[in-house]
Amino acid sequence: MKKIAIIKLSAMGDIIHAMVALQYIKKHFPSLQIDWFVEGAFSGVLENNPHINQIIRLNLKGIKKDKKEIFSQLKLVKQHSKNSYDLVIDAQGLIKSSLVARFLGKNRAGFSKDSTREKLASFFYTKKIDIAYDKNAIERNAKVLSSSLGFEITKNDILNKEPFLFFKNEDKVIYDYLDTNKKNVLFVIGASWPSKIYSKEKFAKIIDSLDENCLLTWGNEEEKQSALFIEKISKARVLPKLDLNSLKAVVSKVDLVIGNDTGPTHMAWALNIASITIFGNTPGYRNTYQTSVNKIIESKSLVNPFKLDKNDFSINEIDEKEIVKIAKELLYEKKD
Structure with missing residues (x-):
């Protein structure tokens, strides 16, 4: 086998969950050419990865706005x-x-009918991989990518991964915000749905409970306004608008990331940086991998991964003092 294509279109966190497999694919097939098909808006997370030969940017989301785009x-x-x-x-x-x-090739692998939400998709695969839909998303991605190529990525492999996000020529302005005398803590305050977003006021309380250099990142105007609000009522500093390349750089340089269940928070796990991911109406056990430095905190909601409730705002019931406690353990307690 000389050349493969991987299709993982979106979203950022899902792409990151799949990227962990690349280092193990390359260990088994060092000379294999790997092309990755992705929605253009998320391609930045893949850029500069030495295991990817070509990134092909698609715009399938654009078809909703303009049918001719098809x-x-x-x-x-x-x-x-x-x-x-x-x-x-x-x-x-x-x-x-x-x-x-x-349309890309004759030999096609993917999830089996009972392993994915849109069951009809499996009709188009010549090789079908079985793994329960409600299993951990990182393990699901590792399974479909490795089993398709005839080998296994184990849980131990995932726990002992090398960092796999890469950047170069980042915006040097980020270094003006990093502090050499204090711990640097990055807060990811946005998410794709309002009900996945933790309270601005509670984020501010966490920041004021940590006497460290706390930074706020944002991705759109609404998130920027939330960041400015938090900055106004706390000791936080709002970062400038960053592209994904510079965001990867920031995450790699901080001591801790605290954020909602969203792509930039998952960057921390990918870069082996300490993190706390806050979960409300999405399943923590499925959407991340806990390690000695990557922790989660969840609301008391019983989450059904087959039918997420976007009207469940239980994330805001999480006591910020519990997040502060975990943060201080990660920042100050010595690891074995």
């Missing part, structure tokens, strides 16, 4: 079908991603 996207995918992939692995498990796989 023709340009179809043309783009068909052009890459000439790359003669020995295997195409769909790690997304959606109908749209399985259709991309269908």
Whole structure:
């Protein structure tokens, strides 16, 4: 096998969960060429990774706004079908991603019918991988990518991973915000749904309970306004607008990341940086990997991964003092 394509279109956290497999694929197949198909908005998280030969940026989300976009996207995918992939692995498990796989190559692997939400997607695969949908997302991605290639990535492998996000030529302004005399703590205050977002006021209380250099990152105007609000009522500092390359750099330089269940928080796990991920209406056991330095805190909601409740705002019931306690343990207690 000389050349494969991986399809993992979105979102940032899901892409990060899949990327962990790359280092193990390369250990088994050092000369293998790996191309990755992704939604353009998230391609930055893949950039500078030495295990990826080519990043192909798609705009399938744009089809919702402009139906004509389907023709340009179809043309783009068909052009890459000439790359003669020995295997195409769909790690997304959606109908749209399985259709991309269908046009890219004859040999296609992906989740089995009972292993993914959009069961029809499995119809397009020539090799189907079984793993329960409610299993840990990182293990699911590792399974579909490794089993498709005939080897196994173990839990021990995942726990002992090398950092796998890479950056270069980052915006040097970030170093103006990092403190050499205090611990640097990055707060990720946004998320894709309002009910996944922890209280601004409680974030501020956490910040004031930590006598450290606390930084706030944001990705859109609404998050920026939330960051400015927190800055106004606490000792935090708001970072400037950062692209994904510079965001990876910031995460790699801080001592701790505290944030909602969203892509930038998962960057910490990928970079072996200490983190606390706050969960309300999404399942902590499924959406991250706990380690000696990567911790989670959850609301008391009983979460059904097959049917997430976007009207569940229980995340705001989490006591900020519990987060402060975990943060101080991660920042100050010596590790064995």
